[in-house]
Amino acid sequence: MTPDSTQSDVVRSSYNLGLPTGILSALRVLRPGLGQLFNSDGPLSLLNLSDSAKWFVLGAILEAGRRLFDWLYVRLRPRWASTMEFNEGNSQYDWIVHFLTQERLWKRSREFRVVPKSSKLRWGIDTTTGSQESQEPHAEYVPTFEQPQLFKWRGYVMEVQRENGERTYSLSHPDGQPNGTIRITMYTKNLSLMSQFVEDARLRYLESSKPNVIIHMVDAQSYGSEFIWNNVKSKAKRPLSSVILGEGVMTSLLDDVKEFIQSEEWYVAAGIPYRRGYLLYGPPGTGKSSTIYALAGELGLDIYAISLAASIVDDSFLQRAASSIPKGCIFLIEDVDCCFSRDDEDEGPIPMGPMGPIGMSMRSHGSGRPKSAVSMSALLNVIDGVGSEAGRLFFATTNYVDHLDSAFLRPGRIDKKVEYYLATKAQAASLFKRFFPNYTLSKPDEKGSSINDLSELFAEGIPKHEFSTAELQGYLLLYKREPRSAAENVKGWVEQERISRQEREERLEEARKKKLKAAMDMQAQMQASQNAFNQDKSTASASASPAPVSLVPLKEATPNPEGKTDGAGATDSTKPVVEEKSNGHETPTIA
Numbered sequence: 124m125t126p127d128s129t130q131s132d133v134v135r136s137s138y139n140l141g142l143p144t145g146i147l148s149a150l151r152v153l154r155p156g157l158g159q160l161f162n163s164d165g166p167l168s169l170l171n172l173s174d175s176a177k178w179f180v181l182g183a184i185l186e187a188g189r190r191l192f193d194w195l196y197v198r199l200r201p202r203w204a205s206t207m208e209f210n211e212g213n214s215q216y217d218w219i220v221h222f223l224t225q226e227r228l229w230k231r232s233r234e235f236r237v238v239p240k241s242s243k244l245r246w247g248i249d250t251t252t253g254s255q256e257s258q259e260p261h262a263e264y265v266p267t268f269e270q271p272q273l274f275k276w277r278g279y280v281m282e283v284q285r286e287n288g289e290r291t292y293s294l295s296h297p298d299g300q301p302n303g304t305i306r307i308t309m310y311t312k313n314l315s316l317m318s319q320f321v322e323d324a325r326l327r328y329l330e331s332s333k334p335n336v337i338i339h340m341v342d343a344q345s346y347g348s349e350f351i352w353n354n355v356k357s358k359a360k361r362p363l364s365s366v367i368l369g370e371g372v373m374t375s376l377l378d379d380v381k382e383f384i385q386s387e388e389w390y391v392a393a394g395i396p397y398r399r400g401y402l403l404y405g406p407p408g409t410g411k412s413s414t415i416y417a418l419a420g421e422l423g424l425d426i427y428a429i430s431l432a433a434s435i436v437d438d439s440f441l442q443r444a445a446s447s448i449p450k451g452c453i454f455l456i457e458d459v460d461c462c463f464s465r466d467d468e469d470e471g472p473i474p475m476g477p478m479g480p481i482g483m484s485m486r487s488h489g490s491g492r493p494k495s496a497v498s499m500s501a502l503l504n505v506i507d508g509v510g511s512e513a514g515r516l517f518f519a520t521t522n523y524v525d526h527l528d529s530a531f532l533r534p535g536r537i538d539k540k541v542e543y544y545l546a547t548k549a550q551a552a553s554l555f556k557r558f559f560p561n562y563t564l565s566k567p568d569e570k571g572s573s574i575n576d577l578s579e580l581f582a583e584g585i586p587k588h589e590f591s592t593a594e595l596q597g598y599l600l601l602y603k604r605e606p607r608s609a610a611e612n613v614k615g616w617v618e619q620e621r622i623s624r625q626e627r628e629e630r631l632e633e634a635r636k637k638k639l640k641a642a643m644d645m646q647a648q649m650q651a652s653q654n655a656f657n658q659d660k661s662t663a664s665a666s667a668s669p670a671p672v673s674l675v676p677l678k679e680a681t682p683n684p685e686g687k688t689d690g691a692g693a694t695d696s697t698k699p700v701v702e703e704k705s706n707g708h709e710t711p712t713i714a
């Protein structure tokens with residue numbers, strides 16, 4: 124047999140063995156080499172076998188070689204490669220995604236999920252690069268590419284692989300919420316490079332998010348072992364001066380926070396837990412949240428915000444959320460009053476219907492405030508740091524400070540309280556000036572031609588502590604380019620607002636009365652149906668057994684020392700009373 128005929132036979136016999144086409148192609152490439160194996164003086168010639176059997180031996184040798192390679196790879200790889208895993212919803216995931224996007228690692232991707240452009244932090248690629256279009260795209264193109272890719276960082280070869288993971292479906296994410304994972308493998312023995320890489324990614328992320336404040340929130344119950352802050356938004360920083368508060372309030376808050384950030388060593392040396400709590404309280408729309416956003420922007424801190432009024436937030440949710448917040452950020456708990464109720468707000472017994480308690484899903488405090496599923500003890504544990512990180516700035520906001528418990532307000536939990544008021548005249552004037560900066564009046568009149576004068580006219584028309592800053596802002600928005608009209612019409616607006624408020628209050632009172640009446644009617648109706656039901660039951664049992672219970676006249680019986688009576692009708696001294704009641708005259712109790 125010639126070498127050539129041997130090679131063709133090899134390939135032909137491989138057809139007989141039903142080998143995949145990929146292997147066949149490889150065999151064609153290796154044909155000359157394989158031919159040597161099958162030569163009369165080749166290594167396989169020692170075996171006195173047919174060509175097919177020789178081919179079988181060769182396959183066995185290759186398979187053994189492959190297994191040996193796998194075995195060695197699994198054992199030696201950890202020495203030369205380290206793999207890090209980053210899960211979506213953690214800050215570290217955002218750092219890495221940002222890094223890889225900056226490195227344009229996804230540029231080869233041709234598969235995208237197209238999502239609306241919003242303030243949500245995503246990592247869509249820049250589709251306008253290289254095009255003539257100057258217009259901002261109205262959608263984001265998020266790559267769904269999952270193939271491993273190699274890249275270099277500081278000269279080291281790295282491999283990245285992304286998995287989209289199982290999507291979780293919930294009411295707030297009917298289309299599913301991605302639970303992606305990124306795995307990064309570094310081909311080096313030096314483990315410290317891993318932390319250097321992550322730190323590098325973090326610094327780049329902080330650098331590029333400087334003009335923004337990153338706010339982490341939770342949309343829905345997150346499943347799995349790790350808590351996921353799944354709604355991450357990026358908001359433009361707000362200058363401190365744009366929040367108009369009383370004299371020195373913002374400066375004192377800023378100084379306090381800065382002082383805390385700089386004194387970690389002092390806290391540790393003094394053995395005092397390194398955390399600080401702030402309570403901002405006052406009517407809605409007076410600037411509590413705006414203050415926190417402005418502070419976070421100024422100090423470059425991320426905000427992790429949760430509202431106790433949200434129905435998904437219960438004890439375990441809050442604890443998991445708190446323990447998954449990194450050090451050096453702001454933990455914001457909004458509507459903190461929702462987990463405190465006062466005695467005078469107790470709703471009394473819950474009306475019971477045949478199917479159980481009525482209206483449990485609409486439970487609220489008597490005042491109409493939503494009631495939280497979080498207990499006070501869980502909240503206190505979270506603030507005290509049980510299962511949560513030290514080094515945290517904790518902010519709580521509320522519109523109802525009177526409802527807070529003194530245990531919550533004690534120093535160590537709340538270290539600084541700031542009260543917010545409805546707007547003063549000075550605040551109204553400042554807000555006006557902020558609305559019309561450098562505005563030149565086209566038609567100066569005898570009243571004065573400067574914005575300063577108009578701001579005074581505006582403030583004059585605003586009664587002290589009657590309107591929130593948010594309400595004044597809403598009014599000024601009606602006159603974005605007309606400062607004179609804004610100042611001149613404000614008195615009319617105030618009158619109009621007072622009338623609308625009066626009407627709104629009357630409507631609310633009316634609705635409250637109606638609701639109360641409906642609840643009382645329902646309770647009376649249920650009481651009547653319960654009575655009727657009991658009546659029917661007793662009539663039915665009376666007709667089924669004419670004398671189920673004999674109403675034995677209570678004869679005077681002398682109780683024995685164990686409380687039993689003597690004589691033929693000897694029984695428990697309380698029994699005749701029970702018997703009489705069970706005969707259909709028991710009054711139903713509303714639990």
Ligand SMILES: Nc1ncnc2c1ncn2[C@@H]1O[C@H](COP(=O)(O)OP(=O)(O)OP(=O)(O)O)[C@@H](O)[C@H]1O
Nearest residue numbers: 365366367368406407408409410411412413592593
């Ligand atoms: N003191 C203020 N200075 C500047 N803007 C303010 C001020 N107060 C409120 N605003 C404006 O009103 C809007 C609502 O403000 P913000 O959310 O900070 O109020 P809040 O006190 O946190 O309200 P709530 O108690 O309802 O959460 C924002 O757009 C903000 O710009």
